[in-house]
Amino acid sequence: MDNSNGTAFLELKNVNKTFNLSYGEVTALEHVSLTINKRELVALVGPSGSGKTTLLNIIGSLDRPSKGEVILEGTRIDTLSEEELVHFRREKFSFIFQDAKPLRMLNVLENTLLPFNFFKPKNRNGNIRNEGIEIIKSLGLGHRLYHMPSQLSGGEIQRVAIARALITHPAMILADEPTANLDRDNRLFVIETFRKLSKEKDIAIVLSTHDLEIANRADRIVHLKDGVFLKDEAIACPPCKV
Amino acid sequence: MKILKLSILELMRRPKKNMLIASSIVIAVALLTSLSIVSNSANLAIMEIIAKTGHTLTVRPAASSSGANAGGKGQEYKLTTSEVVLGSYIPEAAVPEIMKNYDEAIKAGWEKKGGLVSNPGVPGVVLEPATWAPRLFEKAEVNGQEVIVTGIELRKEYFVRFWWNLTSGQWPADTDIKDVNTNISTQYKLDSHGNVVIDKTSYGVDSSGRIIAEEEKKKDKVAPVKPILKGWDDAYLGGAYAKARGLKLGDRLAINKTEFTVRGILEETNSADDYMVFIPLSTAQSLFRKEGLISLVSVRAMCPNCPVGDAMVELNKNVTGITAVSQLDVAGVQFDFFNMLYKFLLAVVVSTIAVGIFSIFNIVTGSLYARIREIGMLKAIGASRSQLFRIFIYEHFILGLAAGIIGYLLGLGMAYILNTLLDIGAVIRISTDFLPRALILGVVCSLVAIIYPAYKLSKLKITETFRTQWES
Numbered sequence: 001m002d003n004s005n006g007t008a009f010l011e012l013k014n015v016n017k018t019f020n021l022s023y024g025e026v027t028a029l030e031h032v033s034l035t036i037n038k039r040e041l042v043a044l045v046g047p048s049g050s051g052k053t054t055l056l057n058i059i060g061s062l063d064r065p066s067k068g069e070v071i072l073e074g075t076r077i078d079t080l081s082e083e084e085l086v087h088f089r090r091e092k093f094s095f096i097f098q099d100a101k102p103l104r105m106l107n108v109l110e111n112t113l114l115p116f117n118f119f120k121p122k123n124r125n126g127n128i129r130n131e132g133i134e135i136i137k138s139l140g141l142g143h144r145l146y147h148m149p150s151q152l153s154g155g156e157i158q159r160v161a162i163a164r165a166l167i168t169h170p171a172m173i174l175a176d177e178p179t180a181n182l183d184r185d186n187r188l189f190v191i192e193t194f195r196k197l198s199k200e201k202d203i204a205i206v207l208s209t210h211d212l213e214i215a216n217r218a219d220r221i222v223h224l225k226d227g228v229f230l231k232d233e234a235i236a237c238p239p240c241k242v
Numbered sequence: 243m244k245i246l247k248l249s250i251l252e253l254m255r256r257p258k259k260n261m262l263i264a265s266s267i268v269i270a271v272a273l274l275t276s277l278s279i280v281s282n283s284a285n286l287a288i289m290e291i292i293a294k295t296g297h298t299l300t301v302r303p304a305a306s307s308s309g310a311n312a313g314g315k316g317q318e319y320k321l322t323t324s325e326v327v328l329g330s331y332i333p334e335a336a337v338p339e340i341m342k343n344y345d346e347a348i349k350a351g352w353e354k355k356g357g358l359v360s361n362p363g364v365p366g367v368v369l370e371p372a373t374w375a376p377r378l379f380e381k382a383e384v385n386g387q388e389v390i391v392t393g394i395e396l397r398k399e400y401f402v403r404f405w406w407n408l409t410s411g412q413w414p415a416d417t418d419i420k421d422v423n424t425n426i427s428t429q430y431k432l433d434s435h436g437n438v439v440i441d442k443t444s445y446g447v448d449s450s451g452r453i454i455a456e457e458e459k460k461k462d463k464v465a466p467v468k469p470i471l472k473g474w475d476d477a478y479l480g481g482a483y484a485k486a487r488g489l490k491l492g493d494r495l496a497i498n499k500t501e502f503t504v505r506g507i508l509e510e511t512n513s514a515d516d517y518m519v520f521i522p523l524s525t526a527q528s529l530f531r532k533e534g535l536i537s538l539v540s541v542r543a544m545c546p547n548c549p550v551g552d553a554m555v556e557l558n559k560n561v562t563g564i565t566a567v568s569q570l571d572v573a574g575v576q577f578d579f580f581n582m583l584y585k586f587l588l589a590v591v592v593s594t595i596a597v598g599i600f601s602i603f604n605i606v607t608g609s610l611y612a613r614i615r616e617i618g619m620l621k622a623i624g625a626s627r628s629q630l631f632r633i634f635i636y637e638h639f640i641l642g643l644a645a646g647i648i649g650y651l652l653g654l655g656m657a658y659i660l661n662t663l664l665d666i667g668a669v670i671r672i673s674t675d676f677l678p679r680a681l682i683l684g685v686v687c688s689l690v691a692i693i694y695p696a697y698k699l700s701k702l703k704i705t706e707t708f709r710t711q712w713e714s
């Protein structure tokens with residue numbers, strides 16, 4: 001496995017995930033081992049039902065593996081209690097969803113600052129509101145600060161989600177099909193933004209996608225099929241391959 | 243605080259749905275508030291009347307209604323009520339026994355009821371000893387025309403019939419009343435020679451249960467009265483009688499040839515009293531040669547809800563020679579009626595509330611499950627289970643509170659309307675007494691509907707909420 005991009009941030013060891021349903025068991029992941037480094041941009045690629053979402057959930061501590069271990073910076077987190085996990089989620093991870101609906105009754109800036117309705121920002125000097133404004137501006141939404149979500153386009157909404165993900169200074173961003181509903185310009189904007197962020201802000205980013213054009217702009221592509229790794233390929237010069 | 247803000251925003255986001263939820267709470271609260279206010283006002287009004295009047299009980303000679311008493315001389319006169327019965331008597335000496343039985347029965351009944359009926363704000367709701375007043379009815383010639391002359395103990399009578407008012411004249415001063423009532427009747431009886439006779443009426447009961455008085459024996463021995471004490475010849479006239487005869491204050495009356503002076507004229511009460519002439523009991527007893535005898539005793543219970551019925555039963559059982567009749571006031575009947583009406587309407591309201599809560603529950607559950615994706619997102623960005631739970635609780639707390647306030651205000655309005663429709667005639671008393679109840683009801687209804695779904699949702703695993711999100 002290629003760890004050259006940085007130090008190991010998160011490690012999955014032989015993870016299995018099965019869902020118990022009324023009609024039987026569904027295996028979503030089987031023997032998945034994966035290391036994700038700091039500053040790395042990883043694309044999960046695979047057909048629908050291949051286990052991408054399940055894998056992202058397990059990485060981000062939203063779900064627990066049925067078997068195997070999840071190790072974050074040397075600490076095993078899959079055995080922690082729900083209360084302890086809340087802290088990891090607040091401090092380490094940010095999530096971006098495919099259908100990234102911001103809260104309808106909050107404007108762009110308020111949606112960006114939404115996490116701080118639930119906890120206080122840590123290790124900040126400077127005004128959190130100003131930082132939010134800076135982030136929004138850096139995503140090209142400076143003219144939309146006080147607009148409501150209903151006034152925004154799909155691409156703009158996805159940028160609000162990115163802004164919200166960035167405000168907490170996460171160590172890792174997990175994005176489940178973040179480009180699925182976007183046009184090409186916006187898709188490219190999202191992936192390029194991710195690239196920049198991972199390098200400039202030392203954030204590990206894992207996204208899932210169907211789109212090979214997008215995946216090829218990542219540092220690394222992990223191919224999944226039926227819950228099993230097909231291959232884990234490093235992209236030597238990601239943007240050149242396009 | 244920030245969670246509260248999210249709750250408020252969330253509330254404003256679904257105005258229609260929330261108004262729907264709120265409206266059923268508003269209706270429930272308004273119904274209950276108006277019902278409480280009306281029934282409370284009506285009850286208060288009734289309770290005040292009862293507190294003032296008490297329930298009265300009339301104790302008469304046994305079988306007095308048959309009319310065939312008193313040695314065949316007795317004739318029964320019925321005026322506007324059945325109060326006036328001539329020719330049969332109870333010895334005055336029987337009163338202590340009657341009152342003893344009465345008081346014991348009231349006390350027992352009262353304790354059986356568990357003490358005071360709680361009606362705060364109603365004056366006089368304490369168990370006081372009952373008061374009683376004796377009367378002696380006799381048909382006599384007054385200024386040459388026959389009329390019912392009633393001997394009363396002024397002080398007692400006035401207290402039992404507190405509604406009596408004088409249109410002219412005045413009651414004797416306390417000391418005079420004492421002289422007239424106490425001194426004359428219990429101490430001084432004058433015989434034919436003007437000597438004081440100490441009255442020791444004894445009585446027995448004959449085979450038919452009737453009290454045998456000794457009037458026949460006394461008949462010849464006692465001469466027409468010549469009372470010497472102040473006020474013995476005071477007369478008070480029923481309003482209708484005074485009007486009919488054109489009698490005024492200070493006029494002289496001849497009753498069976500004894501002269502009386504009109505000291506007061508009573509306001510009409512639409513009862514037999516309006517046609518009577520009242521004179522001091524002792525004077526009447528002497529004048530009509532009924533020493534130690536009375537026609538009836540009126541007992542006024544000094545508590546609302548006094549178990550007067552119990553007392554009546556006990557008296558009829560324990561004291562021979564008398565018949566006790568409970569005259570439950572119109573107010574008492576009304577009181578029972580309103581209590582029944584209240585209970586009935588309360589049942590209606592409670593079932594309305596139950597149905598309301600159920601429908602709120604459905605609406606809320608529906609809308610919560612529609613929010614499931616949002617819940618997952620909030621959890622993912624770091625909302626804890628209890629924070630999520632609080633968002634829902636605050637939302638519904640505010641909703642319930644607002645609905646409670648609106649419902650209360652609406653209820654006040656409805657109280658006026660109900661009051662007019664039902665023609666209760668009670669003065670609607672606006673008090674904030676029911677406001678806390680209205681608010682609590684609103685909040686409880688709102689929360690009851692949300693707590694279970696909110697609890698379930700906040701406990702939902704994030705992946706389950708996401709799954710809904712990502713698959714929909």
Ligand SMILES: Nc1ncnc2c1ncn2[C@@H]1O[C@H](COP(=O)(O)OP(=O)(O)O)[C@@H](O)[C@H]1O
Pocket residue numbers: 019020021026027028046047048049050051052053054055705706709
């Ligand atoms: N919460 C769940 N309950 C039951 N089965 C699930 C659940 N999540 C995922 N699965 C199943 O696991 C498999 C992988 O699903 P998923 O991770 O959503 O794939 P992808 O995101 O690649 O489309 C699928 O067969 C799916 O039906």
Ligand SMILES: [Mg+2]
Pocket residue numbers: 052053054176712
């Ligand atoms: Mg998926």
